[in-house]
Amino acid sequence: MTVKKMKRRAILAFVQDKPGTLNKISMMIRRKMYNVDTLTVCKAKAAGVSRMTITLREDDETKVLQVIRQLEKFTEVIRAKELDREQSYWREVAIIKFELEKKAFEKLQKKYQVEILDAQPHDIYIVQIAGPTERIDSFLKDVGSEHFIEIARTGVTAMDK
Amino acid sequence: MKGTELVLRALHAKGVKYIFGYTGGAIMPIFDEMEKQKLFTFIMPRHEQGASFMAQGLSRASLSTDTPQIGVCMATSGPGAMNLVTGIADAHMDSVPMVSITGQVATGVIATDAFQESDVVGVMMPICKQTYMPLTTEEVEKTVHEAFYVATTGRFGPVVIDLPKDVQVQSVGEKYSFNPKTFRPKLPGFYYHPSPEREVVHQAIEMMNRSERPVMFCGHGVISSNAGAMLQEFAEKTNIPVAFTLHGLSAMPVDHPLSLGMMGMHGTVEANRAIMNADLIISFGMRFDDRVTGKLNEYAKNADVIHVEIDPSELDKNVATTVAINADVYRTLHVMLHDPELVSKPRRRWLKEVADNRKVTLDGVAEELASGVGDDGKLLMKSIISRLSDITAGKDIIVPDVGQHQMMAARFYNYQTNNSWFASGGAGTMGCSLPMAIGAKLARPDERVWSISGDGGFQMNMQELCTIMEQGTDVKIMILNNGYLGMVRQWQTLFFDGRYAGTPMTSPNYELIAKAYDLPYQKVTDLDQVDAAIRAAIDHNGAYILEFICDPSEVILPMIPSGGGFGDMIVSRPKS
Numbered sequence: 045m046t047v048k049k050m051k052r053r054a055i056l057a058f059v060q061d062k063p064g065t066l067n068k069i070s071m072m073i074r075r076k077m078y079n080v081d082t083l084t085v086c087k088a089k090a091a092g093v094s095r096m097t098i099t100l101r102e103d104d105e106t107k108v109l110q111v112i113r114q115l116e117k118f119t120e121v122i123r124a125k126e127l128d129r130e131q132s133y134w135r136e137v138a139i140i141k142f143e144l145e146k147k148a149f150e151k152l153q154k155k156y157q158v159e160i161l162d163a164q165p166h167d168i169y170i171v172q173i174a175g176p177t178e179r180i181d182s183f184l185k186d187v188g189s190e191h192f193i194e195i196a197r198t199g200v201t202a203m204d205k
Numbered sequence: 206m207k208g209t210e211l212v213l214r215a216l217h218a219k220g221v222k223y224i225f226g227y228t229g230g231a232i233m234p235i236f237d238e239m240e241k242q243k244l245f246t247f248i249m250p251r252h253e254q255g256a257s258f259m260a261q262g263l264s265r266a267s268l269s270t271d272t273p274q275i276g277v278c279m280a281t282s283g284p285g286a287m288n289l290v291t292g293i294a295d296a297h298m299d300s301v302p303m304v305s306i307t308g309q310v311a312t313g314v315i316a317t318d319a320f321q322e323s324d325v326v327g328v329m330m331p332i333c334k335q336t337y338m339p340l341t342t343e344e345v346e347k348t349v350h351e352a353f354y355v356a357t358t359g360r361f362g363p364v365v366i367d368l369p370k371d372v373q374v375q376s377v378g379e380k381y382s383f384n385p386k387t388f389r390p391k392l393p394g395f396y397y398h399p400s401p402e403r404e405v406v407h408q409a410i411e412m413m414n415r416s417e418r419p420v421m422f423c424g425h426g427v428i429s430s431n432a433g434a435m436l437q438e439f440a441e442k443t444n445i446p447v448a449f450t451l452h453g454l455s456a457m458p459v460d461h462p463l464s465l466g467m468m469g470m471h472g473t474v475e476a477n478r479a480i481m482n483a484d485l486i487i488s489f490g491m492r493f494d495d496r497v498t499g500k501l502n503e504y505a506k507n508a509d510v511i512h513v514e515i516d517p518s519e520l521d522k523n524v525a526t527t528v529a530i531n532a533d534v535y536r537t538l539h540v541m542l543h544d545p546e547l548v549s550k551p552r553r554r555w556l557k558e559v560a561d562n563r564k565v566t567l568d569g570v571a572e573e574l575a576s577g578v579g580d581d582g583k584l585l586m587k588s589i590i591s592r593l594s595d596i597t598a599g600k601d602i603i604v605p606d607v608g609q610h611q612m613m614a615a616r617f618y619n620y621q622t623n624n625s626w627f628a629s630g631g632a633g634t635m636g637c638s639l640p641m642a643i644g645a646k647l648a649r650p651d652e653r654v655w656s657i658s659g660d661g662g663f664q665m666n667m668q669e670l671c672t673i674m675e676q677g678t679d680v681k682i683m684i685l686n687n688g689y690l691g692m693v694r695q696w697q698t699l700f701f702d703g704r705y706a707g708t709p710m711t712s713p714n715y716e717l718i719a720k721a722y723d724l725p726y727q728k729v730t731d732l733d734q735v736d737a738a739i740r741a742a743i744d745h746n747g748a749y750i751l752e753f754i755c756d757p758s759e760v761i762l763p764m765i766p767s768g769g770g771f772g773d774m775i776v777s778r779p780k781s
């Protein structure tokens with residue numbers, strides 16, 4: 045079965061920082077039969093409030109609206125909205141460990157200017173790269189999957205312009 | 206003060222009189238305190254599911270009285286709590302306010318698979334409005350107050366409080382204080398918007414004034430906000446016919462000239478055709494469930510939709526609105542009714558069309574009712590319900606179970622009393638009737654309550670006969686025994702080539718059952734016994750069981766096949 049890639053959506057929710065909230069939200073999203081692409085949570089500016097960014101795939105506007113309305117129905121959710129791709133910044137961070145010849149790495153570094161966390165002998169590097177998902181994907185492609193040792197990505201966090 | 210005392214103090218402050226509960230290790234301390242205080246009437250079901258439906262019956266029936274009460278059920282941890290699940294899920298689907306309190310193992314052993322430990326919060330979270338697990342005794346009283354607030358504010362729903370045993374038995378510190386009068390729950394995310402926006406109301410009124418073929422929908426929200434009388438006034442003032450959802454029934458007299466009766470899968474021809482041909486739907490407090498709409502892309506194609514609903518997540522969920530009014534039904538009707546722009550139009554052509562549609566099934570039904578029996582000479586459910594309706598002048602409280610008899614009771618009882626019909630709709634839970642009728646009778650002791658079940662559903666919570674015996678509850682019980690899981694049999698007849706898989710139903714000897722519970726009983730097999738039997742039950746001071754032997758081949762029509770549209774409505778019985 046081929047699955048058509050649907051439009052990626054980011055939903056931002058401000059929620060009460062208490063046990064069970066994440067469970068409740070993820071359960072509702074499962075019930076709506078979405079596979080969460082990424083989900084990030086951090087403390088918001090206000091005390092006792094968390095900021096949650098969820099990305100999932102859906103073409104149908106009204107279905108996204110349903111998810112948002114059902115999120116807002118939870119007493120724990122203070123506010124939820126969709127972030128328009130054009131009107132917001134979506135960013136993530138990745139830490140990547142790989143083995144690459146020095147020359148090849150230097151060439152890459154010219155293009156991406158990543159932060160080197162560790163450069164070990166035997167051409168093993170640990171680097172940190174931040175930016176839009178596409179930038180990280182492109183860096184990983186340029187490194188080449190045969191060179192990866194380990195990859196850690198945070199998933200998307202986002203903010204309105 | 207101990208946690209147990211604080212729970213009970215909060216329940217008392219919330220006007221709770223009845224507690225439906227079943228004890229066990231993790232809830233014993235609360236029961237013990239209850240026994241000391243003797244502030245509540247304790248009612249023991251014979252299965253926790255019974256407790257949950259009794260609580261529902263109490264909440265639903267008392268809603269329209271001067272003293273609304275919220276049903277409270279209690280159970281122990283693990284299996285006790287799990288036995289409440291069906292009744293809580295049912296209350297959630299039907300937006301019934303209810304508070305369930307379950308004992309939990311002590312905080313020190315939670316998540317160690319302790320004896321009788323279940324993850325109650327985890328299980329209940331998706332099937333109720335809110336769950337709580339207070340972890341300190343200081344939180345207990347506040348939690349109960351908040352639970353009542355959440356259950357009864359906005360769209361109603363069931364709330365679960367899971368109370369660890371140590372939190373029950375510990376005492377609060379000296380400095381503890383709580384004032385229920387000044388308490389306001391801190392719920393920054395709890396959205397509640399009861400008043401309609403002026404602008405959308407004006408838009409709606411303009412649309413109604415323009416409409417030539419409008420139809421109004423009366424949903425559960427009309428009952429829940431006690432707006433039945435106002436809806437009737439509004440319908441009369443605007444001259445717009447009214448169709449009812451299953452839960453909207455009894456909000457106004459169902460034989461009112463503007464009433465179209467029930468809509469949807471087993472709705473009347475006049476209701477469903479009006480919807481099919483309407484240019485405007487004005488819907489009050491309902492959610493366009495699939496049993497109401499049938500196939501969505503064929504639904505009310507030519508109609509604009511005004512949707513008045515307290516829960517914003519229901520707006521535009523199944524049916525796209527032209528005007529969405531996110532507000533309380535009562536308040537919205539109040540504003541609309543007094544709007545000087547509102548006009549009444551004769552709409553002669555439309556009402557003539559409606560009147561013509563009423564005639565489609567009239568003769569067939571009249572014929573069936575006149576005969577009263579099916580081909581095999583056995584009683585027709587519709588004639589029994591119709592006789593009950595006539596004898597009681599449509600004034601009694603009807604609590605059906607789930608199945609054909611339920612749809613017959615929805616269609617053939619002539620509801621005259623506001624809020625007098627309590628069914629399981631969204632979940633369609635067989636076995637709900639007997640316990641729900643007990644709760645309803647406690648809420649409205651001066652009214653007559655009929656529990657009407659099929660042979661299948663009756664056997665699901667039959668154990669509650671013992672509660673009836675113990676409490677002396679005066680519930681009139683009808684078993685419409687067709688020897689089948691009739692509603693499923695009907696689908697098998699119509700769509701499965703008459704293969705009756707898993708639907709023939711053996712019943713026990715109900716006479717002996719009645720005897721065992723010390724209840725009077727009559728078996729009714731012939732038409733000429735029906736009236737006398739109903740009257741005997743009415744005249745008897747106390748519960749009474751009537752068993753009617755019914756025709757298994759009777760079908761409830763019209764019917765829109767599952768997944769079909771209104772155009773697919775089966776109006777008369779296919780020739781066999």
Ligand SMILES: Cc1ncc(C[n+]2csc(CCOP(=O)(O)OP(=O)(O)O)c2C)c(N)n1
Pocket residue numbers: 606607608609610611632633634635636658659660661662663685687689690691692693710
């Ligand atoms: C708990 C539960 N199990 C199964 C069903 C599916 N179901 C719906 S109606 C029905 C038949 C009910 O039979 P009975 O109680 O005899 O009523 P009748 O339809 O014959 O009037 C069944 C099995 C249900 N609604 N609830």
Ligand SMILES: [Mg+2]
Pocket residue numbers: 608659660661685686687688689690691710
């Ligand atoms: Mg049956």
